[in-house]
Amino acid sequence: MTDFLTALQRVWTGGHRTRWMHPVLMVGLTLASALPAAGQRDVDPSPHSDLALVSDRASIAAGQPFTVALRMTLDTGWHTYWLNAGDAGLPLQIQWDLPEGFRAGPLDWPVPELIPTPPFMSYGYEDEVLALATITPPASLPQGRPITIGGRADWLVCADVCIPAAGEVSLSLRVSAGTAEVEARWTSAVATTRDRLPRAADGWRTRAWAVDSAYVLEVEPPTGTRFVAPYLFADSGGVVEHALPQRVARAGAGVWRIRLAMPDYAEEAASRIGGLLVADVGAGRTSPGWMIEAAVEPAPSDDAAERSTVFLTGDVQETGGFTSSGPEFQPEAARVASSVPGFLIALAFAFLGGLILNLMPCVFPVLSVKVMTLVHDAGASRVGRMRHGLLFAAGVVVSFWALAGLLFGLRAAGSSLGWGFHLQSPAVVAILTLMFFALALGMSGVIEVGSALTRLGGTRSSRSDVDALLTGGLTVLVAAPCTAPFMGAALGYALVQPPALGLAVFTALGVGLAAPYSVLAATPALLSRLPRPGAWMETLKEALAFPLYATVVWLVWVFGRQVGMNAAAVLLLAITTTGFAAWLAGRAAGASRRGLRVATTAVGSLAVILSLWASRSATPSPSATSGNGRSSLETPAWEPFSTERVSELRGEGRTVFVNFTAAWCLSCQVNDRVALHTRSVTRAFEEADVALLKADWTSRDPVIADALQSFGRSGVPLYVVYPPDPSSQPEMLPALLTPGIVIEAIGRAEALRTARR
Numbered sequence: 217m218t219d220f221l222t223a224l225q226r227v228w229t230g231g232h233r234t235r236w237m238h239p240v241l242m243v244g245l246t247l248a249s250a251l252p253a254a255g256q257r258d259v260d261p262s263p264h265s266d267l268a269l270v271s272d273r274a275s276i277a278a279g280q281p282f283t284v285a286l287r288m289t290l291d292t293g294w295h296t297y298w299l300n301a302g303d304a305g306l307p308l309q310i311q312w313d314l315p316e317g318f319r320a321g322p323l324d325w326p327v328p329e330l331i332p333t334p335p336f337m338s339y340g341y342e343d344e345v346l347a348l349a350t351i352t353p354p355a356s357l358p359q360g361r362p363i364t365i366g367g368r369a370d371w372l373v374c375a376d377v378c379i380p381a382a383g384e385v386s387l388s389l390r391v392s393a394g395t396a397e398v399e400a401r402w403t404s405a406v407a408t409t410r411d412r413l414p415r416a417a418d419g420w421r422t423r424a425w426a427v428d429s430a431y432v433l434e435v436e437p438p439t440g441t442r443f444v445a446p447y448l449f450a451d452s453g454g455v456v457e458h459a460l461p462q463r464v465a466r467a468g469a470g471v472w473r474i475r476l477a478m479p480d481y482a483e484e485a486a487s488r489i490g491g492l493l494v495a496d497v498g499a500g501r502t503s504p505g506w507m508i509e510a511a512v513e514p515a516p517s518d519d520a521a522e523r524s525t526v527f528l529t530g531d532v533q534e535t536g537g538f539t540s541s542g543p544e545f546q547p548e549a550a551r552v553a554s555s556v557p558g559f560l561i562a563l564a565f566a567f568l569g570g571l572i573l574n575l576m577p578c579v580f581p582v583l584s585v586k587v588m589t590l591v592h593d594a595g596a597s598r599v600g601r602m603r604h605g606l607l608f609a610a611g612v613v614v615s616f617w618a619l620a621g622l623l624f625g626l627r628a629a630g631s632s633l634g635w636g637f638h639l640q641s642p643a644v645v646a647i648l649t650l651m652f653f654a655l656a657l658g659m660s661g662v663i664e665v666g667s668a669l670t671r672l673g674g675t676r677s678s679r680s681d682v683d684a685l686l687t688g689g690l691t692v693l694v695a696a697p698c699t700a701p702f703m704g705a706a707l708g709y710a711l712v713q714p715p716a717l718g719l720a721v722f723t724a725l726g727v728g729l730a731a732p733y734s735v736l737a738a739t740p741a742l743l744s745r746l747p748r749p750g751a752w753m754e755t756l757k758e759a760l761a762f763p764l765y766a767t768v769v770w771l772v773w774v775f776g777r778q779v780g781m782n783a784a785a786v787l788l789l790a791i792t793t794t795g796f797a798a799w800l801a802g803r804a805a806g807a808s809r810r811g812l813r814v815a816t817t818a819v820g821s822l823a824v825i826l827s828l829w830a831s832r833s834a835t836p837s838p839s840a841t842s843g844n845g846r847s848s849l850e851t852p853a854w855e856p857f858s859t860e861r862v863s864e865l866r867g868e869g870r871t872v873f874v875n876f877t878a879a880w881c882l883s884c885q886v887n888d889r890v891a892l893h894t895r896s897v898t899r900a901f902e903e904a905d906v907a908l909l910k911a912d913w914t915s916r917d918p919v920i921a922d923a924l925q926s927f928g929r930s931g932v933p934l935y936v937v938y939p940p941d942p943s944s945q946p947e948m949l950p951a952l953l954t955p956g957i958v959i960e961a962i963g964r965a966e967a968l969r970t971a972r973r
C-alpha cells in the first residue's frame with residue numbers, strides 16, 4: 217500500500233517537487249485509509265498517533281515570547297515526516313487559532329532520521345517528536361483569566377499503509393504579572409528538542425556545481441567541526457535522488473565534498489542546493505546539523521577534472537541511501553518499479569480524461585461530424601458499423617501516437633513544450649482554419665461530392681475506411697488543446713516516463729475519447745434510439761455547419777493573437793480564396809471540364825500558400841507577444857506571469873492567483889467568461905487584494921512550460937492560488953471553474969493569512 221500511495225504521488229507530481237502535494241492525492245490517501253476501516257462505525261481521526269500541544273511555561277507574561285511544542289507520539293512501527301518528506305510523504309501542518317494580538321512563528325523541526333522503504337527513501341520520525349514554535353503575545357494582557365492557544369493540525373502516519381490524520385490541539389496558560397513561570401513537566405523535553413534543532417551555518421564556506429548528472433557540494437566548516445558520516449537532508453523534493461547513497465570525500469584540510477545524484481527525470485540542474493547537513497547520519501536525531509545553502513555554479517575550469525574524479529581516487533565513503541550491500545539500486549529501475557501501481561492509475565485517469573474530453577468545448581465542433589456519421593450508419597450493416605467505429609478509434613489512437621511521438625522528440629531535443637503545442641504554431645492554426653472552413657462549406661452543400669473533407673461531413677452514405685481514420689485524426693487535432701479533468705495528471709505523468717510507458721498512457725487517452733462513438737456505432741440497441749433517416753438529415757447537416765463556421769472565427773482570433781491583425785487579414789483573404797476554390801469545385805462536380813478542376817486545384821493551393829505566408833511574414837503586435845493578453849472586455853487587472861513576480865508579491869503579504877491560459881484553449885475562454893470575469897469573483901479579488909497574474913501560453917514560452925511542469929501538468933487550463941505566506945503550499949483548482957470554486961479558494965488563502973498574523 218505504501219508503494220501504491222507513493223506511485224499516486226508521482227502521478228500527480230511527475231517525479232518533481234514531492235513537497236507540493238495536491239488535493240487529489242489527499243483523496244487517494246483518504247480512500248486508502250478507508251479500506252482497512254470499512255465497516256467500522258467510529259473512525260479514529262488520528263490513528264496510530266497522538267498529538268498534543270505542550271509548553272515549558274505554566275504561565276506567560278505580556279510581550280515575552282514563549283515556546284510551545286506540538287508533541288506527536290507514534291505507535292511502534294509507524295512514522296511521520298520532516299518538512300521535506302523525501303521520496304514520499306507529507307509534513308505536519310497546522311492552522312493556528314490564537315487570541316487577538318498573538319503571533320506564531322514557523323515550526324522548527326529537530327534533525328530527522330532516514331526512513332528506508334526500498335526502493336524509496338523518506339525523511340521523518342518514529343516513536344516521538346516535538347516540533348517547536350515561538351508564540352509572541354501582545355504588549356498588554358488582561359489579568360485574572362487564562363488564555364488559550366490552539367489550532368487544527370493535519371499530518372500523515374505510515375507503516376505498511378499510509379493514513380492521513382487530523383486533530384484539534386489547545387493549551388491553556390495563566391497570565392503572570394511578572395516573569396513567566398516554568399512548567400517542569402515539559403522543560404526537559406523542550407530543551408532536548410531545542411538542542412537538536414538545526415544550527416545556523418555561521419562561518420561556513422559553501423559552494424556547489426554540477427558534474428556528470430550529479431551535484432558536488434563543497435563545504436568548509438569552522439575549525440574543529442567534526443564529521444563522521446556527513447549527509448545532506450535536502451530541503452526540497454525533486455532536486456536530489458534521495459534513495460541513492462551520498463559519496464563523501466575530503467578535498468584538503470577541513471574541506472569536504474559531497475556528491476549528490478540528480479534525479480534521472482531532471483531536465484536541467486537546479487539553481488541551488490540546500491538543506492540540513494548532519495555530521496553523522498548514523499547517529500540519527502542525536503547528530504548535530506547545520507542549515508546550509510549554496511548556489512549551483514559552473515564547475516571551475518582550472519581543476520574541473522580533479523573535482524569530478526576526487527570521488528573515484530580519494531578516500532571515499534558512502535552515507536545514507538541504498539548501497540551495494542543489498543540489491544543494487546538504480547533510479548531508472550526504481551522509477552519503473554514504482555510506476556507499476558502508479559502506471560495503472562495513470563491509465564485509468566487517462567481513460568476517464570478521454571471520456572470527459574468528449575464533453576469539452578474544444579470537441580463540440582467535431583461533434584457535428586460524429587453525429588452525421590452516426591445518423592448515416594444507422595441503416596448500415598452491423599459489421600460495417602463496427603468496422604467504421606473501430607477505424608475511427610484507430611484514427612484517434614494513431615493520431616495521439618503521432619502527437620505524443622512528436623512531443624517526446626521535441627522535448628528530448630530541448631524544447632519546452634506541452635500538450636496542445638501544435639496550436640502554438642501560427643502555420644498549424646492557419647491550415648486548420650482553412651480545413652474547418654472547407655468542411656463547413658461541404659456541410660452547407662457548397663461542395664456536393666468529391667473531397668475527403670466533404671466525405672468526413674457525412675454527405676456520402678457509403679464512406680471509405682480512410683474517411684473513418686481521417687475523422688478520428690480530425691477529432692484529436694481539435695481536441696488536443698483541451699485538458700479535461702483527470703487528463704492533466706495523466707499527461708503530466710506520461711511526459712516524465714520512458715517513451716513506451718508514456719505512449720501507453722496516450723493510448724488509454726485515445727481509447728477513452730473514441731469509446732462513446734465506437735460503442736454506440738457497434739450497438740444496435742443504442743442506434744435504434746436514433747431517429748430514422750429522412751429528409752430532415754439534410755437540414756440537420758446544414759445546421760451543424762454553423763458550429764464549424766464559429767470555429768473558423770475562433771481560429772482567426774487565435775491567429776491574430778499570435779501574429780497580429782495584419783496577418784489575420786491575410787488569413788481572411790486565404791479563407792475567401794478557399795471559398796472561391798470550393799465554388800469552382802462545385803461548378804466542376806460531375807462535369808468533364810478539366811480546366812475547372814485544374815483551376816480549383818490552383819486556387820486551393822493559393823489559399824494554402826497565403827495562409828502559410830501570413831503565419832511566417834507577419835510581425836506580432838504588442839498585444840500578441842506581451843504575455844499578458846489583456847482585452848478590453850476584462851475587468852480585473854492582470855499582470856504578466858513570472859516566478860520572480862510571484863515571489864515578490866507573496867513577500868508583500870498578498871495572495872496571488874495565476875491563470876495559465878491560451879487563446880486556443882476553448883476551456884480557458886469558457887472559464888474566463890463563466891467564472892473569472894464575473895462580478896462576484898471580481899469583487900472577491902478586489903476585497904482580498906489578490907494579485908492577478910496571467911501566464912498566456914498562446915505562443916510558445918519555455919518559462920510557462922516549465923512552470924506547468926513543476927505542477928505535474930503539460931497543458932492548460934491550470935489555475936493556482938498562492939497563499940500570502942511563502943511557507944504555505946499553493947493550491948491547484950479544477951480544470952472546470954465556477955465562481956464558487958474561485959471564491960472559496962481565495963477564502964482559504966485569506967484564512968491562512970489571518971491565522972498567521
